[in-house]
Amino acid sequence: QKEVEQNSGPLSVPEGAIASLNCTYSDRGSQSFFWYRQYSGKSPELIMSIYSNGDKEDGRFTAQLNKASQYVSLLIRDSQPSDSATYLCAVNGPPGNTGKLIFGQGTTLQVKP
Amino acid sequence: DADVTQTPRNRITKTGKRIMLECSQTKGHDRMYWYRQDPGLGLRLIYYSFDVKDINKGEISDGYSVSRQAQAKFSLSLESAIPNQTALYFCATSPGTGSSGANVLTFGAGSRLTVL
Numbered sequence: 001q002k003e004v005e006q007n008s009g010p011l012s013v014p015e016g017a018i019a020s021l022n023c024t025y026s027d028r029g030s031q032s033f034f035w036y037r038q039y040s041g042k043s044p045e046l047i048m049s050i051y052s053n054g055d056k057e058d059g060r061f062t063a064q065l066n067k068a069s070q071y072v073s074l075l076i077r078d079s080q081p082s083d084s085a086t087y088l089c090a091v092n093g094p095p096g097n098t099g100k101l102i103f104g105q106g107t108t109l110q111v112k113p
Numbered sequence: 114d115a116d117v118t119q120t121p122r123n124r125i126t127k128t129g130k131r132i133m134l135e136c137s138q139t140k141g142h143d144r145m146y147w148y149r150q151d152p153g154l155g156l157r158l159i160y161y162s163f164d165v166k167d168i169n170k171g172e173i174s175d176g177y178s179v180s181r182q183a184q185a186k187f188s189l190s191l192e193s194a195i196p197n198q199t200a201l202y203f204c205a206t207s208p209g210t211g212s213s214g215a216n217v218l219t220f221g222a223g224s225r226l227t228v229l
Contacts, residue, residue, distance in 0.1 A: 008153060032216050043203060043220035044156070088155060092216045100146070100171065101218060105155035 003027060004091050006104035014112055019076040021107050023089030026070070032092035033065055033072045034101065039085045047087075048074060079111045116140045119204050119221035127229050132191040134224045136204030143209040145187035146218065147171075147179060150201045159202075162187055163209060194228040201225050 004025045013019045021035075032051055036044035050056045050063040050072065062075040072091075076083055089104040117138045126132055136145065143164050148156040158171030160179040168179060176198060180188045191198055202225075205218040 004155075006155075034217070036218075043223055044218075045220070046217055049217065090156075090218075100158055100161055100169075101216060102158070102172075103148075103156040105153060 003102045004089055004104040006087075006089050006107045008105055009108040010110050011107055012110045012112060013079050015079060015081060017079050017111075019079045019083065019109055019111070021074040021076075021087050021089075021109065023072045023074075023091075023104055024070055025072070025089075025091045025102075027091070027093065028067075028070060030067075030070075030091045030093060033063070034090040034092075035061075035063060035072075035074045036088040036090060036103075037085045038088060038106065044088055076109075079109075081111050081113050084109055084111045115222065117204055117206055117219055117221035119202075119224045121224060122222065123225045125227045125229065126194055128193075128195055130194050130228075132194050132226065134189045134202055134204075134226070136187045136189070136221055138185050138204075138206045138219075140206055140208075140219060141184075142206035142219070143184065144207045145181065146205040146207070147177075147187070147189045148203045148205060149173065150203060150223075156203065159189065191226075194226075196228045199226060199228045 006023050035048040037047045038044040048063040050065045056063045060077045064073045086106040086108045088106045090101040120135045146161040147159040162168045162181045178190045204221040
């Protein structure tokens with residue numbers, strides 16, 4: 001089992017819809033969770049971080065964390081064509097091993113006008 | 114200028130050649146990382162360094178070595194390149210524990226390496 005798993009997609013949504021991106025992780029002791037966006041040919045950039053159970057909202061983006069289910073998701077409301085990118089889920093290790101992020105393989109999102 | 118600078122941006126080389134990818138940063142971060150990205154596999158950690166005297170292997174360190182020449186410089190070497198090391202390589206930095214956003218990574222623009 002991979003440490004961090006995502007559906008590679010592509011996930012296709014119409015403009016204005018809600019895009020839902022999901023990620024599961026295997027290490028129950030993980031403490032920090034991140035979503036990075038990567039446009040084709042570019043480097044990843046951080047869009048959301050979440051550290052405790054529940055929802056965290058930032059503009060059109062909402063990150064959701066459920067540690068019991070070892071599940072983290074990213075919702076993008078009012079999706080725009082400019083949101084078309086690959087979204088990488090990253091998980092930080094448990095105490096004593098928190099120094100490195102493990103990434104999922106990424107989900108490609110296509111927002112169609 | 115970019116906060117995290119990688120050189121070269123593109124490199125084509127032949128099997129058996131020694132290659133060095135260089136990374137420098139102006140963010141003042143203690144932690145530096147080298148990741149490799151292959152289609153469908155996401156980012157995989159090669160090596161990471163928490164300070165000049167601390168270097169650690171990541172998931173896929175075989176065939177690679179690193180050098181942390183200074184707080185701001187972290188180089189990745191392929192002693193004898195092979196075709197399956199063809200990939201996009203990213204250097205990244207983070208502030209480290211005790212800092213705001215301790216584990217938030219800032220990436221360089223990437224170095225695309227092709228081994229023929």
